[in-house]
Amino acid sequence: MQATALIVSSDAGFAETMQELLQDWGITVALSRESPPLPPLETEIVLLDIRQAGSEALHPLLAFREKIPEAEVILINRPDNIPLSIAGMQAGAADELIAPFDTSALKNSISAALGRRKKRQGKKSLLRRFGEAMAAATFAQAGEFDTALSLLEDDTEAQRPSDRKKP
Structure with a gap:
């Protein structure tokens, strides 16, 4: 699992244990005890x-x-801290783990978070592709057909890397 994570905890032992676990999964980890930390x-x-x-x-x-x-x-919380849990989710937290938690629950939560992030990035790339198509149309309208085609060809090649690998 390739990713970059920041662990923010005042519990040094917990943070170091989490860091080792995430690094074993191939995640690059930074630790912070600052409040608010500079990610x-x-x-x-x-x-x-x-x-x-x-x-x-x-x-x-x-x-x-x-x-x-x-x-x-992802919030890490106690089971009796419900008001802070609700406030955290309303403030934009994506998920919450209640301590003590299983390492498989942590791995599933991180995988789901990375999946959501990748899906959002895919939407951005669709918007970027649309913008490039609009730019190509503008160049074509101005008579710059070669420039328009090169913009569209770059976009097509980026979308179809498997086509280039065919013999």
């Missing part, structure tokens, strides 16, 4: 530990939504 821009998954925090626990979540809106935030 690397390439962060795809944020594991936000709110088990020992009060109402200020959602400040990092709000910072992530502002700085890296496409990152998937």
